[in-house]
Amino acid sequence: MEFHIAHLYYDILNLYGEHGNLNALKRQLETQGIEPVIHFLSIDDEIDISKFDLIYIGAGTEENEKFVLSHLMKYKNDILSAIDNGTFFLITGSALNFFGKKWIQKDDTELECLGAFGFEVKEEPMRMIDECYFTCDFLKTPVIGFQNQCTVMKNNDATMFTVKRGIGMYPNSQREGVHKNHFYGTYLIGPVLVRNPELLQYLAMEMIRTKYPDVVFQPFDLELDLKAHDHYIDRYFSKLKIEEE
Amino acid sequence: MKVLVIMFTKILQRILKLFGRGSSLPGTIARKLSPNILNKFKLPNITICVTGTTGKTSISGILCQIYEQAGYTVGNNSKGSNLEDGVISLLLENSTVTGKVKTDVLVIELDERYVKRVFKHMQPDYFIVNNISRDQMARNGHFDIVWNDIHENITDSIHLILNADDPLIYRMALDHQGKVSYYGLRRTKYSRDKANGALDLSYCPICHHKLIFDYFHYGNIGGYHCPNHDFSRPNVVYESVLNDDGSFTIDGQVIQTENNALYQIYNLSAGYVTALVSGAVDREKIAYALNYLKLKTKRLDTFQIGKVEATLLLSKNDTPISYNQSIDYICNQKGKKTVFLGFNTISIMYNIKDISWMYDVNFELLQDESIEKIVCMGSFAYDIGVRLKYANIDMEKVVYFEDSTPMLSIIAENTIGHAYLVFPFDMEHQFQALMKEKVK
Numbered sequence: 227m228e229f230h231i232a233h234l235y236y237d238i239l240n241l242y243g244e245h246g247n248l249n250a251l252k253r254q255l256e257t258q259g260i261e262p263v264i265h266f267l268s269i270d271d272e273i274d275i276s277k278f279d280l281i282y283i284g285a286g287t288e289e290n291e292k293f294v295l296s297h298l299m300k301y302k303n304d305i306l307s308a309i310d311n312g313t314f315f316l317i318t319g320s321a322l323n324f325f326g327k328k329w330i331q332k333d334d335t336e337l338e339c340l341g342a343f344g345f346e347v348k349e350e351p352m353r354m355i356d357e358c359y360f361t362c363d364f365l366k367t368p369v370i371g372f373q374n375q376c377t378v379m380k381n382n383d384a385t386m387f388t389v390k391r392g393i394g395m396y397p398n399s400q401r402e403g404v405h406k407n408h409f410y411g412t413y414l415i416g417p418v419l420v421r422n423p424e425l426l427q428y429l430a431m432e433m434i435r436t437k438y439p440d441v442v443f444q445p446f447d448l449e450l451d452l453k454a455h456d457h458y459i460d461r462y463f464s465k466l467k468i469e470e471e
Numbered sequence: 472m473k474v475l476v477i478m479f480t481k482i483l484q485r486i487l488k489l490f491g492r493g494s495s496l497p498g499t500i501a502r503k504l505s506p507n508i509l510n511k512f513k514l515p516n517i518t519i520c521v522t523g524t525t526g527k528t529s530i531s532g533i534l535c536q537i538y539e540q541a542g543y544t545v546g547n548n549s550k551g552s553n554l555e556d557g558v559i560s561l562l563l564e565n566s567t568v569t570g571k572v573k574t575d576v577l578v579i580e581l582d583e584r585y586v587k588r589v590f591k592h593m594q595p596d597y598f599i600v601n602n603i604s605r606d607q608m609a610r611n612g613h614f615d616i617v618w619n620d621i622h623e624n625i626t627d628s629i630h631l632i633l634n635a636d637d638p639l640i641y642r643m644a645l646d647h648q649g650k651v652s653y654y655g656l657r658r659t660k661y662s663r664d665k666a667n668g669a670l671d672l673s674y675c676p677i678c679h680h681k682l683i684f685d686y687f688h689y690g691n692i693g694g695y696h697c698p699n700h701d702f703s704r705p706n707v708v709y710e711s712v713l714n715d716d717g718s719f720t721i722d723g724q725v726i727q728t729e730n731n732a733l734y735q736i737y738n739l740s741a742g743y744v745t746a747l748v749s750g751a752v753d754r755e756k757i758a759y760a761l762n763y764l765k766l767k768t769k770r771l772d773t774f775q776i777g778k779v780e781a782t783l784l785l786s787k788n789d790t791p792i793s794y795n796q797s798i799d800y801i802c803n804q805k806g807k808k809t810v811f812l813g814f815n816t817i818s819i820m821y822n823i824k825d826i827s828w829m830y831d832v833n834f835e836l837l838q839d840e841s842i843e844k845i846v847c848m849g850s851f852a853y854d855i856g857v858r859l860k861y862a863n864i865d866m867e868k869v870v871y872f873e874d875s876t877p878m879l880s881i882i883a884e885n886t887i888g889h890a891y892l893v894f895p896f897d898m899e900h901q902f903q904a905l906m907k908e909k910v911k
Binding site (some may be wrong): 237238240242243244245246249250253268269270287288289290293309353355357372374389415416418421450451454456457458461462 | 541605608609612613614615616669673674679680681775805818823824825828829831832850853856858860861863866873
């Protein structure tokens with residue numbers, strides 16, 4: 227049993243330790259007897275989107291992201307049909323901007339994006355940062371992480387998280403993330419899966435159920451990850467946790 | 472008005488000093504009274520600014536010692552603040568009431584994000600940029616923002632002194648019409664063929680093809696060229712060469728290093744090249760100063776804790792290059808080792824608890840067989856543990872102490888071989904305080 231995972235633009239969209247996500251996913255898939263193969267591809271490569279079970283893209287600087295966008299637009303149709311056909315996508319940080327309709331730059335000029343979703347993003351003159359505590363319908367435990375971005379998102383009708391603390395789509399927004407079929411995107415940066423073991427396990431199980439429905443699940447290797455997650459929440463988000471309950 | 476502001480704030484500075492308050496406050500007040508105060512000073516013939524993600528304080532200290540040893544008087548802000556008001560305070564302290572700086576040389580350490588605020592008003596004769604890498608991104612934004620802030624404010628009158636081995640830094644020279652001098656280190660036996668984690672510049676800024684790295688010293692620092700020859704490590708006239716005994720040779724001069732840390736060679740080379748091109752000190756005198764003066768390294772110190780010998784490596788969280796240098800250093804030492812990792816706050820600068828930077832630190836190197844044990848300490852002990860787990864460390868070697876208060880006994884009881892304490896400022900303060908108490 228094999229999974230082919232593409233880490234796209236691994237060498238240029240790598241601001242926040244993104245590789246941690248794939249290390250964690252790889253390790254957990256292995257506990258289930260799956261052999262994950264990670265393909266590192268970037269702007270010098272031809273990319274065959276249809277070959278992969280999961281596509282991962284992380285955050286970069288604005289200059290690098292625009293550089294990537296022009297490369298990614300070559301694969302627009304392939305990406306749209308992959309999302310429709312249920313290929314898994316994990317998108318973290320500002321890489322999410324690629325998947326909306328358009329990107330309004332600081333000087334008000336517009337960049338056309340992939341148009342997989344109806345949202346649009348606008349660059350702000352300042353960066354917005356915050357620690358985050360989100361909840362999610364398909365998870366029992368809260369999702370924690372960090373936002374550090376210079377864009378805000380409007381007209382997103384496919385959100386995934388409820389914001390209890392954090393920037394969300396824009397300052398003081400109630401919702402965040404993009405979810406449709408097997409597309410999971412969030413403005414949370416960096417090692418989102420490492421910090422949220424339940425989300426990691428959920429994603430691994432969904433991927434396995436989709437491709438190998440007969441697999442009997444084995445215990446995952448998440449004891450330490452859960453301890454780190456729970457201790458962090460107890461230390462810094464205990465008030466939010468009580469409100470939840 | 473100018474004279475009044477300078478006079479008033481100079482008096483204030485004296486008074487504050489009497490109360491033991493040397494600070495950037497006089498600078499702040501002077502700036503409030505006269506927003507353009509910085510361009511009111513008459514600078515000496517040699518005014519040097521030093522910036523970079525790491526090495527600022529060390530290079531400034533090295534330059535001060537070279538010039539002082541050669542008989543010059545030097546003004547320097549490394550004991551104070553390296554922000555705009557710290558620079559103003561430095562100038563106030565060293566000038567006459569008319570604003571004429573009295574020292575022969577000024578060595579100004581400058582925070583990367585404050586270059587624009589200072590250069591708007593005054594340009595140095597020499598500007599050393601040692602490196603730029605991902606650093607406190609929650610506070611600074613990312614490295615492109617820092618790069619632009621510096622690059623936009625360099626005028627052609629400035630003689631740039633650049634680290635040729637950092638492609639982001641070499642990129643600053645591309646459109647510079649003024650003078651440029653480089654320092655750099657030739658490939659060494661410690662150089663690696665593969666990158667040690669994520670790079671901050673991996674594509675040619677001119678043709679956008681992937682850069683080929685011939686070797687890496689650490690981080691983004693090494694030898695590189697573009698396949699189309701649009702952008703390659705420049706020729707370094709005063710290139711440093713590492714010798715087998717840990718010393719290095721630059722410009723025919725052999726320089727001893729106190730610790731065999733590669734980053735220290737960059738700091739010393741930056742000092743050497745700057746002093747030389749400033750024309751004020753002979754090469755032999757520079758070499759003498761570098762060899763015979765005790766350079767205090769802020770970042771490395773050794774201690775005895777009971778029977779345990781410990782090396783403290785001050786490593787900034789949130790600045791992977793600093794952390795990676797410490798880990799590299801540990802791996803290059805001989806003998807059995809125990810590594811202590813930990814922190815209770817991410818930063819003493821701001822209250823933010825982002826831990827994504829840990830995934831840009833090359834903890835994978837701790838797989839080294841010489842490492843017998845890894846001790847995770849402090850509030851983030853388990854988060855560090857998870858990072859180690861995904862770095863494929865043998866988790867049998869890892870232990871946790873969430874409460875770091877009994878630090879000295881944790882170290883004494885858990886060390887096999889030599890102890891390496893990889894601590895940021897908060898743990899370092901705690902450690903130093905406990906060590907002092909012990910002496911009493």
